[in-house]
Amino acid sequence: EAGxxxxxxxxxxxxxxxxxxxxxxxxxxxxxYWYRRVMGKEIKFLLHFVKESKQDESGMPNNRFLAERTGxxxxxxxxxxxxxxxxxxxxxxxxxxxxxxxxxxDGTRLSIx
Amino acid sequence: xxxxxxxxxxxxxxxxxxxxxxCNYSSSVSVYLFWYVQYPNxxxxxxxxxxxxxxxxxxxxxxxxxxxxxxxxxxxxxxSVHISDTAEYFCAVKALGYSTLTFGKGTMxxxxx
Numbered sequence: 499e500a501g502x503x504x505x506x507x508x509x510x511x512x513x514x515x516x517x518x519x520x521x522x523x524x525x526x527x528x529x530x531y532w533y534r535r536v537m538g539k540e541i542k543f544l545l546h547f548v549k550e551s552k553q554d555e556s557g558m559p560n561n562r563f564l565a566e567r568t569g570x571x572x573x574x575x576x577x578x579x580x581x582x583x584x585x586x587x588x589x590x591x592x593x594x595x596x597x598x599x600x601x602x603x604d605g606t607r608l609s610i611x
Numbered sequence: 612x613x614x615x616x617x618x619x620x621x622x623x624x625x626x627x628x629x630x631x632x633x634c635n636y637s638s639s640v641s642v643y644l645f646w647y648v649q650y651p652n653x654x655x656x657x658x659x660x661x662x663x664x665x666x667x668x669x670x671x672x673x674x675x676x677x678x679x680x681x682x683x684x685x686x687x688x689x690x691s692v693h694i695s696d697t698a699e700y701f702c703a704v705k706a707l708g709y710s711t712l713t714f715g716k717g718t719m720x721x722x723x724x
Contacts, residue, residue, distance in 0.1 A: 504654075531710065540615075541655075541701065541714040554710055589655060596710055597662070599645060604654030 500524065502603035504590050510609045516578040519606045523572070523592030530573050531593075531600060532565060536586040544588075547573060577608075585610045613638040613704050617715035624722055626694055632687040632718045634676075634702030642704040644685040645712070646676055650698045658700070661685065672696075697722045 503522045511517050523530045532544040544563070545555040549570035558565070562581070567573040577584055587607050591600040614637045624630050636642065646658040659670040666678040676687045685702060702715040 502654075529710065531712075533712070540716050541703075541712075543711045543713070546710040557711070591655075591712075596708060597643075599657050599660050600712060601657065602647070602655035 502590055502592050502601055504588075504603040504606050506606060507604060508607045508609075510611065511580055512611050513582055514579045516576065517580055517608065519575045519577075519588055519590075519608070521573045521575070521590030521603060523590070524601060527592035527594055527601075528570070529593045529595065529600075530567060531591040532573070532575055533589040533591065533602075534586050535589070535605075536583070541589065544575075580608075580610045582610050584608065613642060613706055613713040615702050615704055615713055615715035617702055617718050619718050620716065621719045621721060624692055624720065626722055626724050627691045629690050630688065630692050630696075630720065632700050632702075632720065634685045634687065634715060636683050636685065636702070636704045638683075638704060638706060641707045643707065644676075644678055645703045645705070646670075646674070646685070646687050647701040647703060647714075648698045649701070649717075655701065658687075692720070692722050694722050694724065696720060 505520045530547040535541045543557040546553045547567045550567050564576045587605045589605045591602045593600045616635045644661040647655045648658045659668045661678045669675045674689045699717045699719045701717045703712045
């Protein structure tokens with residue numbers, strides 16, 4: 499069974515540009531989550547999808563971040579325009595239901611110059 | 612709201628020595644508890660979990676953790692570490708019925724020969 503996959507693994511862009519991160523959850527997992535780790539800080543929750551619906555987006559930092567999960571399969575996280583403080587590692591996770599452990603991808607390392 | 616404290620940012624240890632990585636949590640509701648591990652240049656992997664039942668849980672590679680409700684702790688232990696255990700270890704909690712994982716800051720375990 500394939501795990502959670504994220505693309506790209508690394509992205510380096512300039513301040514003001516746009517970047518889109520992609521996450522493919524484990525097949526059959528309705529729950530999809532985005533987290534972020536900024537350098538030196540804890541891994542922080544961003545948002546949670548159940549199928550194509552946003553269940554909880556309380557962790558999204560501001561309106562420069564837009565997450566979508568059209569069709570309830572893969573998800574994208576767009577940052578537009580990117581700012582220096584957006585640098586960090588963005589993790590995606592998925593689970594079958596709320597009471598099952600979340601399985602994480604390898605993350606996307608985002609560097610804003 | 613939940614919080615997780617991992618007091619040790621780094622734990623250096625010699626190969627074959629025992630190790631304990633400390634984790635304390637705070638929550639006003641019942642929680643599930645997890646340890647995740649991130650090996651160099653890899654993503655987060657679930658190491659072990661406490662959902663219910665026996666308070667002592669074990670992983671396949673010799674780690675164990677004990678849920679102590681009165682002390683609100685979930686310390687991770689291994690009686691004899693290997694070089695390959697060098698990694699960053701994250702303690703996390705999730706309130707029952709909620710989606711958000713709350714992570715500690717992580718503990719880097721450095722095993723030397």
